[in-house]
Amino acid sequence: MTAFLPAKATPMSVAKTLQAIPLFSQLADDELARLAQVARERKYPKSSMILFEDDPGDALYVVLSGRVKVVLVGEDGREVILSILSDGDFFGEMSLIDDEPRSAHVIAMESSRLLVLRRHDFQMCLEETPRIAVSLLKGLTKRLRMADSKIGGLVLLDVAGRIARVLLELADDHDGVMIARKMTHNMIAQMIGSSRETVSRTMRTLVEQRVVSVSGKNITVLDRKALKAAAGLFR
Ligand code: CMP
Secondary structure, eight states, rough: OOOOOOOOOOOOHHHHHTHHHHGGGTOOOHHHHHHHHHOOEEOOOOOOOOOOOTSSOOEEEEEEEEEEEEEEETTTOOOOEEEEETOEEOOOOHHHHOOOOOSSEEESSSOOOEEEEEHHHHHHHHHOOOHHHHHHHHHHHHHHHHHHHHHHHHHHHOOHHHHHHHHHHHHTTSSSSSEEEEEOHHHHHHHHHHHHHHHHHHHHHHHHHTTTETTEEEEEEEEEEEHHHTOOOOO
16 A cells, blocks of 8 residues: 655545555544544654653554554563554554554654654544444454464474564565565564574575576565475465
């Protein structure tokens, strides 16, 4: 999805942008117009911190363009990537829903443009437009499915299987074949709790076996069936 606010955003153009975001796509025109009046756009340069774990939550964010990662950092400084979010994805809802501190850090992986909805405005939207709550629940359910799959993978799969599963998920985010956005071996390692060296070795094997091919920053899935079998997915 290509969602962006034009340089000179008018309430109409903002409403159009909001409609293209899955979280808000079911809203009627007047509801979108109300939302457009209170939503603000913010830009974050690459590597900047957007949210800090344990901070109080004061806003919900939607990615308009760019990419952000949701991470936990261990006492030894090791980073675990819980999720990578891009255009149309939202985050920061958990603290607004349960009044607990932020559950993770969120960091810009690329220069990113975000739509920010302050706590009060988000809560007003939810009260006025219960349909947003249904979209929110769908988003949270999708996230829970991903988390379940990740926990299952950590317990049941070896490193090669976990890598296969991540590659399938990343490809399915696009067209099922190509992982077009740059994913370093280190990033993949941080997603599956392994080391960069192990990921590099496994990727080399997958390339030799012609299961995937790598060209520049693109990874292409050549043999989806083999990747699914390695990931323990037989449907
Ligand atoms: P919040 O706890 O307010 O701030 C951190 C945000 O990261 C959180 O809300 C969610 O929006 C997001 N987040 C936390 N865990 C995950 C996860 N496993 N997958 C995707 N996003 C997450």
